[in-house]
Amino acid sequence: MRAYAIGDIHGHRSGLERAHRLIAADRDRVGDSAAPVVHIGDLCDRGPDTKGVIDVLLTGLDRGEPWVVLKGNHDRMMQRFLETPPRRDPGLRADLSWLHPNLGGQGTLASYGVDTGADAATVHRAALDLVPETHRAFLAGLPTSHRLGALFFCHAGIRPGVPLEDQVEDDLLWIRGDFLNSTADHGALVVHGHTPVEVVTHYGNRLNIDTGAGYGEPLSAVVLEGRQAWLLTEEGRARIVPI
Structure with missing residues (x-):
């Protein structure tokens, strides 16, 4: 069973489009x-360009691309700020608030x-006037995990010892x-991001694919076949050998 995965995007439309091109080339x-x-x-x-990132994703989903888009903690922060009244994420x-300079909310709204x-x-x-309702609904409706055979995808990770089907949103994000x-x-290879690493790293029980796009580093895309990546x-392709 084959699947592709893309790490934390953090408003980098050009990096996302490059990742999709690499996936298209591998598909071919x-x-x-x-x-x-x-x-x-x-x-x-x-x-x-958070707006551009969400536009790209919505356009692809609308044309029927086989894409799954999961919710990250930053996406939930944005979602909750755009509610009425705005809510602060308990994480x-x-x-701190989402508009703190270290978190990036100001740049997203810009x-x-x-x-x-x-x-x-x-x-x-x-x-509320300038962020389209389609974008707000998209963020609110994002799933927090995706299971595919020997793979379990989520943003941040899982609570060890808790069955995968019983994981809670706060932990997943x-x-x-x-x-x-x-x-x-964990019963499946957990494919996740959230905690940046210098290179995509396979730990045997998990695969971290966040290579720091939020800090100016390249956005990574991977292909998985079973638990191999x-x-x-x-x-x-460049094989990712478990450490």
Whole structure:
């Protein structure tokens, strides 16, 4: 069983389009037009064109591309800010909001033409005017995980010891230490992002595909066949050997 996956996008439309080109080239090489492409979440924030990223994804889904788009913690922060009244994500530290410069909400709203220099209430009203309802509904409806045979896709990871079907949204979007430090067999290879690594890394029980696009590093795309994985490059596949 074959699947493709794309790491945390963080508002980089050009990186997303390059990842799709690499996947299309691999599809041509192996003659597979049906394998799903799983986007691992964090579509928004820190990059220049969140609006463009969501436009690309919606356009592809509308034309019937076999794409799965998962919700990341940044996507949920954006979704909750765009509610009335806005809600703060419980995963954030008490002293932070989505509009804090370190999180990227201001840049995301700027991609929609929102002036983020005003007070939060004014910014919220402008965001409701300028972020299309289709984008808001898309964010609200994103699934938090996807199971495919020997693979389990989610944004951040899972709670070790909890059955995959019983995982809760807060863990799927936010977990780090307990998951990252676990060497347990989770019953499937967990493909995730959320915690940037220098290169896509296969740990045996999990595959981290977030290579830091939110911090100016390249966005990665991979192909999986069973629990084996390859990085997609301009030259073709590069095997990712478990460490």
